[in-house]
Amino acid sequence: MKVIVVGAGISGLSTAWALAKRGVQVTLLEQGPVPNPLSASGDQHRIIRRAYGGQGGYQRRIGAAFDAWAEMWDDLGAKHLVDTGFLLLSQTAGDEGEEYLTGLKEGGYAVEEMSASETAGRYPFIDASTIRFGAFSSEGGVLLCQKIAADLRDWLVRSGVDMREHTWVSAVDASAGSVTLESGGVLSADHVVVTAGAWTLGLFPGLATDLTTYRTAVAYLTPPEDLRPHWENGPCILDVGGTVDGYVLPPVAGTGLKVGAGVHKRTSGPNEGRVPEEGEGITIRNLFAPPFARIDEYGIADVVTCAYTFTSDEHFFMRSEDRLSVVSACSGHGYKFGAVVGRKIAEGLLAKDLEAARVWLEARD
Missing domain, CATH: 3.50.50.60 (FAD/NAD(P)-binding domain)
Structure with missing residues (x-):
């Protein structure tokens, strides 16, 4: 064949x-x-x-x-997955952070629920006053x-x-x-x-x-020095709660601290707008306050544009x-x-x- x-x-x-x-x-x-x-x-x-x-x-x-990934690691002779686990945050009742948590609980999957203060105590880059709760699952991580x-x-x-x-x-x-x-x-x-x-x-x-193409972008941030170790040892954040559809990947295995938000996209051809716009990194960064504390202290290391296809029901x-x-x-x-x-x-x-x-x-x- x-x-x-x-x-x-x-x-x-x-x-x-x-x-x-x-x-x-x-x-x-x-x-x-x-x-x-x-x-x-x-x-x-x-x-x-x-x-x-x-x-x-x-x-x-x-x-x-x-x-399937495990089979692939065997063939490649290297595991390109860092098992960080993932964190869910909720800012408002019924937001995606809460929706994800509800789905895990209804499916019978293990998840550790934390109060706002407990979440910020474990992850000092979070502003406890801006979230309702956090939840952590070990079943996830970062693919390189x-x-x-x-x-x-x-x-x-x-x-x-x-x-x-x-x-x-x-x-x-x-x-x-x-x-x-x-x-x-x-x-x-x-x-x-x-x-x-x-x-x-x-x-x-x-x-x-059936398919719609969107242009979006992610920002790589430079965290304050005292928070850097917490990010390097932190989990992915699948959803930061609220309305921005925000996610975060920690700086592990030589990668950067990446943030992206579902609200930061527009319909576009795949080759259009591939050069980041002036100030785009700051715009993306600022979508993460709340729940990040001290957002103005994060520098912009890089901005990377992406093109995706979406179906109407995802x-x-x-x-x-x-x-x-x-x-x-x-x-x-x-x-x-x-x-x-x-x-x-x-x-x-x-x-x-x-x-x-x-x-x-x-x-x-």
């Missing part, structure tokens, strides 16, 4: 990995380098966590994600994206995958199972899997009824037709499932049951 994978973000890399392990001949095409700094998988680190609030299907599936992509790239090459960086695809033919390269060449296979992330609509504009997207499958995660939350997404696509192709793969990825049960 021959498969062409278009796009070498985490879903594409993992699909190539899972197929190659099963003896499939794979060609992997990527428009830039691997890792590609413009891709959603090109940043320093991402959160993996159990909590999913009202999306119980993903909450139940995270165990399979951890299993750039190290994962670099090691997967090298593993795929060693395993005989035809890896082609800086190769643009201009068209895909579902019935022929072929792709046309911008250079004019045509490649054919038994199946084509497109995992092109924010560039998917460039190949399939008709999917705009579930994953998969559509198959003839000899083509298009797969898209929803926003950044797709990264944590990257390894198991690749596994499910490979299983579906070999079992000739891509519908089962779609049902699993959409996680509506």
